[in-house]
Amino acid sequence: MIQTTNLTKVFGARTAVDALTLTVHEGEVFGFLGPNGAGKTTTVRMLTSLIAPTAGTARINGFEVGRDDTAIRRSVGILTETPGMYDQLSAQKNLTLFARLYEVGDVPGQVEKYLRLLGLWERRNDAVGSFSKGMKQKLAICRALLHEPAVVFLDEPTSGLDPEAARLVREFVAEIKAQGRTIFLCTHNLDEADRLCDRVGVMQQRLLTVDTPTALRRQLYGRKVVFHLREVGAGLPALLQSFPFVKEVEQVENKLLVGLDDPDAQNPVLVRALVQAGADVQFVGELRHSLEDVYLSLIQRGTTE
Amino acid sequence: MNKILTIIDKEWAEIFKNRLILYTMFLMPLLFTALPLVMLGAMGGQSAGDVTDMPPQFLQLCGELQGTECYQLFMSNQFLLLFMMLPLVIPATIAAYSIVGEKTTRCLEPLLATPISTVELLLGKGLAALIPGVAAGWGSFALFALGAWILVDSPALLARLLDGMWFIAIGVVGPLVALAGISVAIMVSSRVNDPRTAEQITMVLIIPLLGLFFAQIAGVVMVNAGLLWALAGALVLVDVGLVWLGARAFQRETILTKWK
Structure with missing residues (x-):
């Protein structure tokens, strides 16, 4: 068109x-x-x-x-x-x-x-x-x-x-x-x-x-899943990092931010592992970056290139 | 043709809501018509005085008219030039507002985004300005003719007041002067941002006509049919050049990207 x-x-x-x-x-x-x-x-x-x-x-x-x-x-x-x-x-x-x-x-x-x-x-x-x-x-x-x-x-x-x-x-x-x-x-x-x-x-x-806005978010930030726990035990980040499909793990207060390629398939595996390790999983959600984050990041890159 | 008529319709719809333009369109022609009629009425029945005060060339033009009648003809002829200015003043005011006004109201971009050609747009705007100016000139002259027919007793003077020279001036020279004014207004408006500036610069065209007016009063030049035809011929050449320049100056892209 x-x-x-x-x-x-x-x-x-x-x-x-x-x-x-x-x-x-x-x-x-x-x-x-x-x-x-x-x-x-x-x-x-x-x-x-x-x-x-x-x-x-x-x-x-x-x-x-x-x-x-x-x-x-x-x-x-x-x-x-x-x-x-x-x-x-x-x-x-x-x-x-x-x-x-x-x-x-x-x-x-x-x-x-x-x-x-x-x-x-x-x-x-x-x-x-x-x-x-x-x-x-x-x-x-x-x-x-x-x-x-x-x-x-x-x-x-x-x-x-x-x-x-x-x-x-x-x-x-x-x-x-x-x-x-x-x-x-x-x-x-x-x-x-x-x-x-x-x-x-x-x-x-x-x-x-x-x-697409969704693809741009993934292109820049990948997909991240947030695991809200009652308390993040000492070995939990390392436990998640031990899975080969986990790209990165970041702890923010009582949350674990985990970089994944296929959360639909991989989330249940991680939830099971966390529960077996004694963690209280309150809820799990996908971290969404706003289009504004994506836009500002692209503009910043465009300016510095 | 439909698009040209649409532009004319739009221009007139706006003109009739603009008091400044309306005052120019109606007050000035009324004033220019009333003044010579008042003068004709006031001079009627007065004593002749010394006609040798008038330019000698004019005395020759008076022919069989004597005394007061010769004076009346002389004074009326001065207003002939003012009648010729009407078709310049009114279109210049309208054109200045209609073209620069599109920019100030930010309507030009949506207008240029329609499938209208530059020629259609300029023709529409030009005619929307030209027609009221020429109509005002012709209307004023018709009123003057009617008033003169009522006020003047002498058939010889009436015949001289309404002779062919006036029709050349009002019917031919007036529209040509108006066309020159519109072309200049279009050119100026493609360079300036303010309708008043466009109007004022266009009004510079009045100077040669005023020069002619004062030259006649001073007896340097006698306006007659020959001079008017010569003026019309020159104006045709000037108009061709100005219309061409006006169309060239109206560059869509330049106007859109440089008018701030």
Whole structure:
């Protein structure tokens, strides 16, 4: 659905995007993570044919950036960093104008459908300038979907929203994902990426890595199991370390953190050994690193390399 | 064509909510129409005075008109140039707001992300600015013609007040001046961040017209049909160059990445 090969953008002496090679599959929610100035917005602008790449190629929906720009703009929807609505005009007028520019067949029908879907129908005649930030963001999402695009680019969709509005937007993103659309989601909100994205890519001028959030955690930290004991006896860490499949054992207060490849199969063996050694096992769980840990670690690596 | 009409619709929907532009669109034409009519009305029935105070070239242009009528024609002709300025002032104000305004409201990126071409966008914005300006010029002249028909008793003076020269000025030179103003506004707006700056720089175009205005008052130049056709011809050349430069200056990428 989205395919880039060595996509590069240079502004003067500064390389904003460096040889980005990436594939985003149909129906996938792809999270595009990276610090400010990492080249996320520049990438989105290239993929939506707003700016031309300096080098490399990109194909969206089978159309090539730089050659089929109008076709690309017709087939993608974009939510820009700031909603950018005409504040003096009503919500309905705003959407009607964009529906006409996107050559939508049934303009009034599509406008009504999306205003109702996002709970803005009752306020359709109000000037957008009187809307809250969350309402403007919802209206901008409506605008991005009016022409029913197969690919939707969302640049920081929940940025600056209060928790309730942010949740509404996230729920709506999940809904449009369920409709089978491909979503390219730029975000700083790693919790959001964790919840919504099938895969994430971490960007810092160049693409540092791409994988599922779970695989990224494992790639960086492996899998760790926490054994909560009533008390950690003196020989217990060594006992666990004696198993060939145990990678590492770390004691933190009354917990033993054990690195394993296959906890489903290996946990029962270790629990049995601990019980036989007289330990009181209170409970066992997998240690989950947040996507934030993974992200920060990758960015730090990317900076030092 | 549909996209051009959509842009015009959007521009006008915004214009009619912007008081500053509305005042410019309605007050200035009313003022420019009222002044010559008040002057015509006030001078009617007055004694002739010494017509030799007027530029000698103008006395020749008066032809069979004598005394007060010659004065009335002379004074009305000064306003001819003001009527020509209307189609410049109004579109320049609208164009400056409509183009730079997209940036200040951060609407330009979503707009450029639609399948609209640069030509359609500029044509839509240009026409949205040009039509009210030209309409204001023509409307003002129609009001002036109606007022003159009511106020002026002399058929000879009325015929001279509404002769072909005025139609060249309002119908041909005015729209060409407006087109020049819009092209300059587009060029300036691709370089500046503030609509007022774009408007002020565009207004520099008024200087040659004001120069013509004062030159006529001083008797250095007499505006006549020949001069207006020459001016129209020059403006066609200038417009072709300015439209080309304006379209080139409107670089989507530069505007998106350099406008802060």
